[in-house]
Amino acid sequence: xxxxxxxxxxxxxxxxxxxxxxxxxxxxxxxxxxxxxxxxxxxxxxxxxxxxxxxxxxxxxxxxxxxxxxxxxxxxxxxxxxxxxxxxxxxxxxxxxxxxxxxxxxxxxxxxxx
Amino acid sequence: xxxxxxxxxxxxxxxxxxxxxxxxxxxxxxxxxxxxxxxxxxxxxxxxxxxxxxxxxxxxxxxxxxxxxxxxxxxxxxxxxxxxxxxxxxxxxxxxxxxxxxxxxxxxxx
Numbered sequence: 001x002x003x004x005x006x007x008x009x010x011x012x013x014x015x016x017x018x019x020x021x022x023x024x025x026x027x028x029x030x031x032x033x034x035x036x037x038x039x040x041x042x043x044x045x046x047x048x049x050x051x052x053x054x055x056x057x058x059x060x061x062x063x064x065x066x067x068x069x070x071x072x073x074x075x076x077x078x079x080x081x082x083x084x085x086x087x088x089x090x091x092x093x094x095x096x097x098x099x100x101x102x103x104x105x106x107x108x109x110x111x112x113x114x
Numbered sequence: 115x116x117x118x119x120x121x122x123x124x125x126x127x128x129x130x131x132x133x134x135x136x137x138x139x140x141x142x143x144x145x146x147x148x149x150x151x152x153x154x155x156x157x158x159x160x161x162x163x164x165x166x167x168x169x170x171x172x173x174x175x176x177x178x179x180x181x182x183x184x185x186x187x188x189x190x191x192x193x194x195x196x197x198x199x200x201x202x203x204x205x206x207x208x209x210x211x212x213x214x215x216x217x218x219x220x221x222x223x224x
Contacts, residue, residue, distance in 0.1 A: 004157075033212070042203055042214040043158070055210065091157055098210040100146045100165060105157040 002026065004106035006092050012112045018080035021109045025073070025094030031055075033103065034067055034077050035091040043091055049075065082113045116141040120204045120215035127194055127222050135189040135218045137178075137204035145208035147171075147180050147187040152201045152217070161189075161202070194222045 005024040013019050025032050030051050035043035048056040051072035069075040079086055089110050093103040121136040146165045150158040162171030167182035176191045187204060199222045204215040
Protein backbone atom coordinates (compact mmCIF):
# COMPACT_ATOMS: atom_id res chain seq x y z
CA UNK A 1 0.00 0.00 0.00
CA UNK A 2 1.14 3.55 -0.57
CA UNK A 3 2.53 5.30 2.49
CA UNK A 4 1.71 8.64 4.04
CA UNK A 5 2.66 11.38 1.59
CA UNK A 6 3.88 14.77 2.71
CA UNK A 7 5.03 17.87 0.89
CA UNK A 8 7.13 19.84 0.64
CA UNK A 9 10.13 17.89 1.87
CA UNK A 10 12.03 21.01 2.90
CA UNK A 11 11.07 24.64 3.40
CA UNK A 12 13.07 27.69 4.39
CA UNK A 13 11.22 30.88 5.26
CA UNK A 14 11.89 34.12 7.06
CA UNK A 15 10.31 34.81 10.42
CA UNK A 16 6.85 36.36 10.24
CA UNK A 17 6.17 34.68 6.90
CA UNK A 18 3.51 32.04 6.50
CA UNK A 19 3.92 28.42 5.42
CA UNK A 20 1.66 25.45 4.72
CA UNK A 21 2.30 21.73 4.77
CA UNK A 22 0.25 19.06 3.09
CA UNK A 23 -0.42 15.46 4.07
CA UNK A 24 -2.19 12.62 2.30
CA UNK A 25 -2.76 9.65 4.64
CA UNK A 26 -2.99 5.99 3.79
CA UNK A 27 -6.25 5.22 2.06
CA UNK A 28 -8.91 4.18 4.54
CA UNK A 29 -7.12 5.54 7.60
CA UNK A 30 -9.67 7.56 9.51
CA UNK A 31 -7.27 9.05 12.04
CA UNK A 32 -4.65 11.62 11.06
CA UNK A 33 -2.04 13.26 13.27
CA UNK A 34 0.35 16.16 12.95
CA UNK A 35 3.48 16.08 15.07
CA UNK A 36 6.25 18.61 15.61
CA UNK A 37 9.73 17.17 16.15
CA UNK A 38 12.38 19.61 17.27
CA UNK A 39 15.95 18.47 16.70
CA UNK A 40 17.05 16.03 19.40
CA UNK A 41 13.58 15.56 20.85
CA UNK A 42 10.73 13.12 20.50
CA UNK A 43 7.67 14.01 18.40
CA UNK A 44 5.08 16.22 20.05
CA UNK A 45 1.45 15.87 19.01
CA UNK A 46 0.00 19.09 17.60
CA UNK A 47 -3.41 17.92 16.44
CA UNK A 48 -5.36 14.70 15.93
CA UNK A 49 -8.26 14.29 13.50
CA UNK A 50 -10.84 11.53 13.39
CA UNK A 51 -12.23 11.73 9.87
CA UNK A 52 -12.69 15.48 9.48
CA UNK A 53 -13.31 16.25 13.15
CA UNK A 54 -10.70 17.39 15.66
CA UNK A 55 -10.10 14.92 18.51
CA UNK A 56 -7.22 16.67 20.27
CA UNK A 57 -5.62 20.04 19.58
CA UNK A 58 -4.61 20.85 23.14
CA UNK A 59 -0.95 21.40 22.21
CA UNK A 60 -1.53 23.36 19.03
CA UNK A 61 -0.46 27.01 19.37
CA UNK A 62 -3.71 28.31 18.01
CA UNK A 63 -2.58 31.91 17.78
CA UNK A 64 -0.33 30.97 14.87
CA UNK A 65 -1.00 27.36 13.89
CA UNK A 66 -4.09 26.06 12.13
CA UNK A 67 -4.99 22.75 10.55
CA UNK A 68 -7.85 21.38 8.58
CA UNK A 69 -8.87 18.07 7.13
CA UNK A 70 -11.53 18.69 4.57
CA UNK A 71 -13.57 15.68 3.46
CA UNK A 72 -11.76 13.51 5.99
CA UNK A 73 -8.82 12.70 3.71
CA UNK A 74 -5.99 15.19 2.99
CA UNK A 75 -4.88 17.63 5.63
CA UNK A 76 -3.09 20.97 5.66
CA UNK A 77 -1.14 22.47 8.54
CA UNK A 78 -0.43 26.20 8.41
CA UNK A 79 1.81 28.49 10.42
CA UNK A 80 1.19 32.23 10.27
CA UNK A 81 3.30 34.10 11.24
CA UNK A 82 6.29 31.82 11.74
CA UNK A 83 8.78 32.26 14.57
CA UNK A 84 12.36 31.07 14.83
CA UNK A 85 11.34 28.44 17.39
CA UNK A 86 9.03 26.83 14.84
CA UNK A 87 12.08 25.37 13.09
CA UNK A 88 11.45 21.64 13.27
CA UNK A 89 10.37 18.61 11.30
CA UNK A 90 6.61 18.39 10.90
CA UNK A 91 5.46 14.80 10.72
CA UNK A 92 2.12 13.55 9.55
CA UNK A 93 0.89 10.11 10.59
CA UNK A 94 -2.25 8.10 10.08
CA UNK A 95 -3.86 5.05 11.62
CA UNK A 96 -6.79 2.84 10.77
CA UNK A 97 -8.53 3.25 14.09
CA UNK A 98 -7.30 4.19 17.52
CA UNK A 99 -3.65 3.51 16.82
CA UNK A 100 -3.57 0.40 18.99
CA UNK A 101 -1.58 -1.31 16.24
CA UNK A 102 0.65 1.65 15.49
CA UNK A 103 0.79 4.66 13.30
CA UNK A 104 2.32 5.05 9.85
CA UNK A 105 4.43 8.16 9.50
CA UNK A 106 5.30 10.21 6.47
CA UNK A 107 8.85 11.37 5.79
CA UNK A 108 8.13 14.78 7.23
CA UNK A 109 8.69 18.39 6.20
CA UNK A 110 11.82 20.03 7.54
CA UNK A 111 11.08 23.70 8.24
CA UNK A 112 13.83 26.21 8.84
CA UNK A 113 12.83 29.69 9.95
CA UNK A 114 15.57 32.29 9.54
CA UNK B 115 -1.10 10.80 32.93
CA UNK B 116 0.42 8.18 30.66
CA UNK B 117 4.10 8.53 29.82
CA UNK B 118 7.15 6.74 28.48
CA UNK B 119 10.68 6.97 29.84
CA UNK B 120 13.64 5.64 27.93
CA UNK B 121 17.34 5.64 28.59
CA UNK B 122 19.27 8.65 27.46
CA UNK B 123 21.81 8.37 24.73
CA UNK B 124 23.84 8.37 22.81
CA UNK B 125 24.68 4.71 23.00
CA UNK B 126 27.88 3.81 21.19
CA UNK B 127 28.65 0.17 20.39
CA UNK B 128 31.03 -1.76 18.23
CA UNK B 129 29.65 -3.88 15.43
CA UNK B 130 28.36 -7.28 16.62
CA UNK B 131 27.89 -6.07 20.20
CA UNK B 132 24.73 -6.78 22.19
CA UNK B 133 22.22 -3.95 22.41
CA UNK B 134 19.77 -3.08 25.16
CA UNK B 135 17.78 0.15 25.23
CA UNK B 136 15.63 0.45 28.33
CA UNK B 137 12.06 1.67 28.21
CA UNK B 138 9.56 1.92 31.05
CA UNK B 139 6.05 3.25 30.96
CA UNK B 140 3.28 4.60 33.12
CA UNK B 141 -0.26 3.98 31.97
CA UNK B 142 -3.73 3.10 33.14
CA UNK B 143 -5.47 0.15 31.61
CA UNK B 144 -3.83 -1.97 28.94
CA UNK B 145 -1.75 0.05 26.50
CA UNK B 146 -0.10 -1.18 23.33
CA UNK B 147 3.67 -0.69 23.20
CA UNK B 148 5.91 0.13 20.26
CA UNK B 149 9.44 0.77 19.16
CA UNK B 150 9.96 3.17 16.28
CA UNK B 151 13.24 3.83 14.48
CA UNK B 152 14.28 7.03 12.77
CA UNK B 153 17.20 6.94 10.36
CA UNK B 154 18.98 10.22 9.60
CA UNK B 155 16.82 12.55 7.54
CA UNK B 156 13.85 10.20 7.49
CA UNK B 157 10.50 9.82 9.19
CA UNK B 158 9.67 7.32 11.90
CA UNK B 159 9.26 3.67 10.98
CA UNK B 160 7.48 1.13 13.11
CA UNK B 161 10.08 -1.42 14.21
CA UNK B 162 8.00 -3.72 16.38
CA UNK B 163 4.95 -3.78 18.63
CA UNK B 164 3.24 -5.71 21.39
CA UNK B 165 -0.42 -5.30 22.21
CA UNK B 166 -0.76 -7.26 25.46
CA UNK B 167 1.24 -8.42 28.45
CA UNK B 168 3.92 -11.07 27.79
CA UNK B 169 3.75 -10.51 24.04
CA UNK B 170 7.11 -10.39 22.32
CA UNK B 171 7.51 -8.12 19.32
CA UNK B 172 10.32 -8.86 16.90
CA UNK B 173 11.63 -7.55 13.60
CA UNK B 174 15.02 -7.37 11.82
CA UNK B 175 16.72 -9.14 14.75
CA UNK B 176 15.31 -6.72 17.32
CA UNK B 177 13.08 -7.97 20.13
CA UNK B 178 11.11 -6.48 23.00
CA UNK B 179 8.84 -8.16 25.54
CA UNK B 180 5.85 -6.46 27.12
CA UNK B 181 6.39 -6.86 30.88
CA UNK B 182 3.40 -5.63 32.82
CA UNK B 183 4.88 -6.53 36.21
CA UNK B 184 7.85 -4.23 35.65
CA UNK B 185 6.05 -1.85 33.24
CA UNK B 186 8.90 -2.26 30.80
CA UNK B 187 9.45 -2.85 27.08
CA UNK B 188 13.22 -3.01 26.65
CA UNK B 189 14.63 -3.24 23.13
CA UNK B 190 17.33 -5.85 22.49
CA UNK B 191 19.41 -7.09 19.61
CA UNK B 192 22.03 -9.78 19.82
CA UNK B 193 24.46 -8.40 17.24
CA UNK B 194 24.21 -4.83 15.99
CA UNK B 195 25.38 -3.64 12.59
CA UNK B 196 26.58 -0.25 11.41
CA UNK B 197 23.31 0.07 9.50
CA UNK B 198 21.40 -0.01 12.82
CA UNK B 199 22.73 3.45 13.66
CA UNK B 200 19.61 5.55 14.19
CA UNK B 201 17.40 7.07 16.85
CA UNK B 202 15.03 4.64 18.59
CA UNK B 203 11.77 5.78 20.16
CA UNK B 204 9.70 3.81 22.63
CA UNK B 205 5.99 4.64 22.50
CA UNK B 206 2.64 3.61 23.88
CA UNK B 207 -0.91 3.83 22.63
CA UNK B 208 -3.77 4.05 25.12
CA UNK B 209 -7.35 5.27 24.82
CA UNK B 210 -6.74 6.69 21.34
CA UNK B 211 -3.68 8.67 22.43
CA UNK B 212 -0.04 8.08 21.59
CA UNK B 213 2.93 8.93 23.78
CA UNK B 214 6.59 8.94 22.71
CA UNK B 215 9.74 8.70 24.74
CA UNK B 216 12.48 11.22 24.09
CA UNK B 217 14.49 8.88 21.88
CA UNK B 218 17.84 7.11 22.21
CA UNK B 219 20.51 7.65 19.61
CA UNK B 220 22.49 4.54 18.72
CA UNK B 221 25.89 4.80 17.05
CA UNK B 222 27.44 1.56 15.83
CA UNK B 223 31.12 1.68 14.90
CA UNK B 224 32.76 -0.77 12.51
